[in-house]
Amino acid sequence: MSRIKGKELSPELMALLDGTDLDSKVGETVLLLTVSESGWPHLAMLSVGELLATRPDEVRMALWTGTTTGKNLRRTSQGTLALVYGGAGHYIELEVTGTSGLQVGTKTLDYFSCAVTKALADVVGYATLTTGIRFELPRKEDVVSRWEHTIAAMRAL
């Protein structure tokens, strides 16, 4: 059973999503669940290069433009981040507090500021989570550099 940890990100999740040392965090995958217009759960995947926790109760996100996920966030103002980290499942409920375009170099991203409304941790005694979804980057340096620009733009807001 998942346990409510409160309305704030844990120090461990803050450290993961604080926008620093992105190189060492390549592969960590965060699911973003939204609710579609027809009421279905809708999933997208994000990396640590598109998410920035500025405070334990605030998360900023920069998504690709024109996604269904972005439309869902604007329409419902709700989203849930889900990830496996540190041997636990973490489900973070977010309420969108603002949205705009975010200029990063020549590209515009779909920016959302969010308040953390609930933080759940999923841990059971009889099993240990060993890994979440992970990815590799064939051109890691290029991608990490892009992430750093995105994080800097979000931090500057």
Ligand SMILES: Cc1cc2nc3c(=O)[nH]c(=O)nc-3n(C[C@H](O)[C@H](O)[C@H](O)COP(=O)(O)O)c2cc1C
């Ligand atoms: C490894 C991986 C990384 C992804 N990174 C991002 C990302 O940084 N930003 C983003 O908006 N979508 C990212 N996506 C794509 C989303 O999962 C999603 O397919 C996309 O945003 C389109 O979403 P939509 O179905 O809501 O239109 C990534 C997908 C994968 C498989």
